[in-house]
Amino acid sequence: MSESHRVRRADGPVIADVVVPPSKSIANRALICAALADGESEITGVAPGDDTSAMLDCLDRLGIPVAVSKRDGNLVGAVVGSAGNLPAGPITLPTRLAGTTSRFITALAAIGPGPYLVDGDPPLRSRPMGPLHNSLIALGATLEPGDRPGHLPVTVSGPLRGADAVVMPGNVSSQYVSALMLVAPYIRRGLRLGLSTSLVSRPYVEITRAVMTAFGADDIELSDRRVHVGEGGYFGAAYRVEPDASSASYPLAAAAMAGGAVCVRGLGANALQGDARFVDVLVEMGCTATVSADDTVIMRRRDTPLRGIEIDMSDISDLVPTMAVIATQAVTPTRITGVGFIRKKESDRLGDLADELAKTGADITVEADGLLITPTDLLHAATLDTHHDHRLGMAFGILGLVVDGIEVNDPGVVSKSWPAFWDALEAIPARGQ
Structure with missing residues (x-):
């Protein structure tokens, strides 16, 4: 070009x-669920584009390769899930310019022992990540910032041990909420998240719930100021991205x-x-x-x-x-x-x-x-x-x-x-x- x-x-x-x-927002959510699941998944409609490519690269580096093939005009991804068991680091996870990928991958990394270095290209480093980073720390992860707290690069080590309650603002980015929800089935006692302000972009959080449910996580409650996800994990599934x-x-x-x-x-x-x-x-x-x-x-x-x-x-x-x-x-x-x-x-x-x-x-x-x-x-x-x-x-x-x-x-x-x-x-x- x-x-x-x-x-x-x-x-x-x-x-x-x-x-x-296909929707990159839905595809990236499905890829996280499939990567954590116990069993094999098939995702029809793996979205083209840089955001999904960055997600696939990060999952591959975490020992969860996605075999992508073309079928009837669609990109289809075959995933053998990790059952929540990620390899020890050090592993570098480059999220390029993908904001959604960087937030989801940071939360995913907190499931494993680490250390995992999550980093992006310079424009992504300027985007705020503080509420997500602080919530992962409250849930038991260790996060060590590189240049600036609350931004990339950040080194993440888990596991997440859970907490009675975590609070974050709801009016900054729904991606923080979705990132925590996606890994919540692998947090001991699940996730109890309070929002200090009303949730923006709630439809994206509803998408997160729908995708999680398709992979077997059905203990999910959402309200304007509260999110609850029960512990329990995912199982492999066939999923079509709209x-x-x-x-x-x-x-x-x-x-x-x-x-x-x-x-x-x-x-x-x-x-x-x-x-x-x-x-x-x-x-x-x-x-x-x-x-x-x-x-x-x-x-x-x-x-x-x-x-x-x-x-x-x-x-x-x-x-x-x-x-x-x-x-x-x-x-x-x-x-x-x-x-x-x-x-x-x-x-x-x-x-x-x-x-x-x-x-x-x-x-x-x-x-x-x-x-x-x-x-x-x-x-x-x-x-x-x-x-x-x-x-x-x-x-x-x-x-x-x-x-x-x-x-x-x-x-x-x-x-x-x-x-x-x-x-x-x-x-x-x-x-x-």
């Missing part, structure tokens, strides 16, 4: 069937912005992911949706304007960049709230996003916990930086369908979750209609 990618503007309404990658609802937001946004109809195959009414409810958001903005058991279709007539809305996106925060670019095409303002915590994602997903969209002439204001997007008459060509963030890169690509002359720097950043994104964007048949 070149240093920049120029997006071709759509000449008319989009009409497309799109297959998006398409990624976050990735689906981009082609669905294309239909909303350019008009036309886009179908995302395989993402249906029973989807686990909270991000699948983005369909309802698009309907509120003026689109028409058809959701069957197997597929999701978004349609908009070009003579039906997009309406701006006010929306709390705390539970679907990964979709803020998608929402922001859609909002630039609405006829009334959009206010996004409840997402101040995303300023510490792969990028500052409020400040960096606003700065880049402003280069196109967009009227976008960063507020205390979100964004205000006021439509303007004419956006113009610009070269946009991705700030090491795949979600910014893909959102800017969709903007390029309706704004001529959008060029995206570092387009290869999309390899984190959807390596074939630019090819999929080019395949949308919207030229010369």
Whole structure:
């Protein structure tokens, strides 16, 4: 991939069937459960991309290789579980740029004797890990920070002995909660976690519970301020990963912005992911949706304007960049709230996003916990930086369908979750209609 990618503007309404990658969030959860399980597992839909690749590498280094093969267009992973028995270190576990992987692997490492050095690339080292590290220490693990406490690199040694109760904030990252939940069946007396603030991105924690249940851990209780997981372990299972609802937001946004109809195959009414409810958001903005058991279709007539809305996106925060670019095409303002915590994602997903969209002439204001997007008459060509963030890169690509002359720097950043994104964007048949 070149240093920049120029997006071709759509000449008319989009009409497309799109297959998006499997959910990396679900795949990484399933891989952790399968790695700890007693028995063999088969995971259909091992997600492509850097995050999953980093997870597979770390598991291999921990003596749990995943044999990946292709079957009927899907990547299938065969895993022989460790039954919770990890090899002694020293072992280095490189998590690259993968925030989810780094947090899940840190918790997994605390199950074994150690020492295990968990480290990532420089941008990942700047991301906070303190609440997770402190909770693992409270549960009996030993964590020795490298450069800065609460960040990578960190050396982890177990085992986890359990505690009567552990408390962490719930409004920083649901990944901390999910990481503890995933290893909780292997903690003596399980996990009793209290949250000092309300939980953000709760749908991701619900995904964690659903995946754990599929591998046999069914003693799980969730509430706004409390999480309980019983001791008991996992058993091997056959598990199919559904398409990624976050990735689906981009082609669905294309239909909303350019008009036309886009179908995302395989993402249906029973989807686990909270991000699948983005369909309802698009309907509120003026689109028409058809959701069957197997597929999701978004349609908009070009003579039906997009309406701006006010929306709390705390539970679907990964979709803020998608929402922001859609909002630039609405006829009334959009206010996004409840997402101040995303300023510490792969990028500052409020400040960096606003700065880049402003280069196109967009009227976008960063507020205390979100964004205000006021439509303007004419956006113009610009070269946009991705700030090491795949979600910014893909959102800017969709903007390029309706704004001529959008060029995206570092387009290869999309390899984190959807390596074939630019090819999929080019395949949308919207030229010369």
